[in-house]
Amino acid sequence: MTASTNPTLPPNPFVDVQQNAFRRGIDAATKAAALGGVLLTITILIIVFAVLIHGSWMALRQIGWHFFTTQAWNPVPGRDKYGVLSFLYGTGVTTFLALLIGVPLSIGTAIFITRIAPRWLAGPVSFLVELLAAIPSIAYGLWGCFVMSPWLQNYLEPILYDALKHISIIPVGKYPSGRIEFFPANLVHGGPSGSDFLAGGLILTIMILPIITAITRDVLQQFPQEIEHGAYGLGATWWQTTRLALAYCRAGIFGAVMLGMARAIGETMAVIMVIGNTDHISASLFAGGQTMSGVLANEFMEADHPIYLSAMFYVALVLMLSSLVTNVIARALMARIDRERKVA
Amino acid sequence: MRADVIEPTTNPFVGRSPGRRWISRGAMALCTLCTAVALAVLFVVLAYMGIRGIEYMTPAFFTNLPLQSPEGMRNCIIGTVILVGLASVLGVPVGMLCGIYMAEYAGKGWFSYLAQLVMDLLAGTPTILLGVIAWQLVVVPLHQQSGWSGALALAFIMVPIVARASEEMLRLVPHPHREASAGLGASKAQTLFMVILPAAKAGITTGIMLGIARVAGETAPLLFTALGNDQAVYNPSQPYPSLTLKIWQYSQSAEPAWRHQAWTAVLVLVTMVLIFTAAVRFTVRGRKVNMI
Numbered sequence: 001m002t003a004s005t006n007p008t009l010p011p012n013p014f015v016d017v018q019q020n021a022f023r024r025g026i027d028a029a030t031k032a033a034a035l036g037g038v039l040l041t042i043t044i045l046i047i048v049f050a051v052l053i054h055g056s057w058m059a060l061r062q063i064g065w066h067f068f069t070t071q072a073w074n075p076v077p078g079r080d081k082y083g084v085l086s087f088l089y090g091t092g093v094t095t096f097l098a099l100l101i102g103v104p105l106s107i108g109t110a111i112f113i114t115r116i117a118p119r120w121l122a123g124p125v126s127f128l129v130e131l132l133a134a135i136p137s138i139a140y141g142l143w144g145c146f147v148m149s150p151w152l153q154n155y156l157e158p159i160l161y162d163a164l165k166h167i168s169i170i171p172v173g174k175y176p177s178g179r180i181e182f183f184p185a186n187l188v189h190g191g192p193s194g195s196d197f198l199a200g201g202l203i204l205t206i207m208i209l210p211i212i213t214a215i216t217r218d219v220l221q222q223f224p225q226e227i228e229h230g231a232y233g234l235g236a237t238w239w240q241t242t243r244l245a246l247a248y249c250r251a252g253i254f255g256a257v258m259l260g261m262a263r264a265i266g267e268t269m270a271v272i273m274v275i276g277n278t279d280h281i282s283a284s285l286f287a288g289g290q291t292m293s294g295v296l297a298n299e300f301m302e303a304d305h306p307i308y309l310s311a312m313f314y315v316a317l318v319l320m321l322s323s324l325v326t327n328v329i330a331r332a333l334m335a336r337i338d339r340e341r342k343v344a
Numbered sequence: 345m346r347a348d349v350i351e352p353t354t355n356p357f358v359g360r361s362p363g364r365r366w367i368s369r370g371a372m373a374l375c376t377l378c379t380a381v382a383l384a385v386l387f388v389v390l391a392y393m394g395i396r397g398i399e400y401m402t403p404a405f406f407t408n409l410p411l412q413s414p415e416g417m418r419n420c421i422i423g424t425v426i427l428v429g430l431a432s433v434l435g436v437p438v439g440m441l442c443g444i445y446m447a448e449y450a451g452k453g454w455f456s457y458l459a460q461l462v463m464d465l466l467a468g469t470p471t472i473l474l475g476v477i478a479w480q481l482v483v484v485p486l487h488q489q490s491g492w493s494g495a496l497a498l499a500f501i502m503v504p505i506v507a508r509a510s511e512e513m514l515r516l517v518p519h520p521h522r523e524a525s526a527g528l529g530a531s532k533a534q535t536l537f538m539v540i541l542p543a544a545k546a547g548i549t550t551g552i553m554l555g556i557a558r559v560a561g562e563t564a565p566l567l568f569t570a571l572g573n574d575q576a577v578y579n580p581s582q583p584y585p586s587l588t589l590k591i592w593q594y595s596q597s598a599e600p601a602w603r604h605q606a607w608t609a610v611l612v613l614v615t616m617v618l619i620f621t622a623a624v625r626f627t628v629r630g631r632k633v634n635m636i
Contacts, residue, residue, distance in 0.1 A: 010541065015397060023531045023533075023534070024531070026533045026534075027531045027532050027533045029533075030532070030533040030536060031449055031532070031533075033444075034445035034448070034449055035445055035449070036441065037437075037439075037440070037441025037442045037444075037445060037507075038441070038442050038445045038446070038459045040438055041438065041442050041459075041462055041463050041466060041504070041507070042458070044500060044503070045462050045465060045466055045469075046468065047475050047477065047481070048376055048466075048469065048473065048474070049411065051476070051477050051480045051481070055476075093529075100601045103363070104378070105378045106378075107378075107384075108374060108377070108378025108379065109378045109379045109382050110376075111375045112378065112379040113379070116375060116376060125379060125383070127625060128383055128386055129382055129383070129386070130625075131386060131618065131621065131622075132385070132386050132389075134617055134618055134621040135390075135617070136560075136561020136562070136563070136613060136614065137395060137561065137563065137615055137616075138561065138563040138588050138591050138592060138610070138613075139388070139389075139561070139591075139610045139614050141592075141595065142591060142595050142607065142610050143389050143392055143393065143610075144597075145595060146607075147388075162582075189415050206385055206389070209382055209385075213382070232617040233359065234355055234356070234357050234358070235355065235358040236357035236358075237357070237367070237368035238366065238368045238371075238372060239364070239368035239371040240357050240368070241374070242371065251376045259468075265470070266468070266470025266471065267470075268470065268472045268563075273595060293470055293564070295382065296472050296473075296476065297472060297564055300476065300479075300567070300568055301567070301568055313476070319470055320470070320473055323468060323470055324468075326468075327464060327465055328461075328470035330468075331464045333489060339477070342401055
């Protein structure tokens, strides 16, 4: 450590300015601070679970598994009954609808960006699709509630009604008789209202589209040129080559879909503004419903007696676990891609 | 290897389906159509916000309070800005420290995997649940909704966003920089503060802006925490005004004037958020930023 005392060398900015012990102290403190940040974040996640379990403890003890087989949600003291089934159903149906429409749309857009669009077009299209992700959920909600819902009610739903009125599906639910029943019901019945499962599904479609598109685009860009050229050399058409790319990238695309699904499960504001907010299980696309995050947003502040509040926390816990499972699967799939990419 | 042993294989692509060229063209058209639909949705949403927002915009919107006549949302705009500022003060340092740890200190052990997993899970937690947590941690002990509780909920959301952005930006600093710095005798901390962080400064700044853009539009975590306020109250220990909460409140009302105000508020909010997002995009052009 005599470099900077040698007059022939330029002064070294790092060495000899401080004592070694002091430098080591700064080093250790910096590392400790960084580690502290990580530990704090881990603590936050632990606190999330601790608060949710602590808050829902009473409901866990008193309601237990019946929470998942009860449809009724009646917070009137004395006659109260709490079941998450209708909210699970609402979250499930809207998420399913969003994936049903959103996944083909997103993958198609990602294929366009990576494999069809010329370079000058791909960048701007990518940027515009990412802008969709930047628009806040409350803005989608306002648009959905004052523009999309009336349009659905007046134009799309009457057409859908005529097209789908003979189709019935079989919902499963625990109905007032107390038993789980299966019965056929129409896919569309009741008047078009515009505030229903269909509207919730459509607004979620818009919100998950940019996520799935962006990740699928990134994954498709990893498709090796050698395989592509080889396929073309064998006479494959563009679509045959694209199918190879989709097959090659399937894990990543599935991860993208799971991330979109996680977003749809956790989404709150946009959905409650268009879904009708009733605790209802219906096979009909035109029936109003409620999601888990929606019931939290609407009723959490009104929960004025202990078991009601505890049931709200129970809903929150179920929501957290649903989102957790989806996220873990998504991340596991994405991690696999990262590893494969590093090996290649 | 003898060449005559190799059997002629069937080509998997040619001759199987006779219409494959037409199928290919159709698929290409379908993918283009998908893109057109996605862009059309963006266009319709933005067009409605722009047209309705400008139609109902008045100077009073920016200068008056909600209960004045003519009514405005001055306090809500200021409230959202301060709330996001407070959230940044709480969330950005923690997020940056996490990013620094994961890019510079984390090895390949179980702890790095755990840290990465926790970041991802926190990023994926529904934001309304973070509102519930902030409610339990701050509102319940103090018996009052407050700006602090809202800021805390937003800070929870910012931490993983800033952490991931910082980590990615620090990883972009070329490894030879670190080696050169160490070669001059710099300690790890000196390398970090004098070489790596200055080099990644622009990237980290944009990451923070991305986090700000994201939480500025959040409504759900504020429902039980900030609660909203019609007065020009900017003391964070009081219920706090917020643009998003006001939009939510007005959208639920039957009063046309309030709905009109909500459209203008959405236009203001979306403009703020999109300017931030576009700025991020153009400052880091060419580099890879996870926008979502």
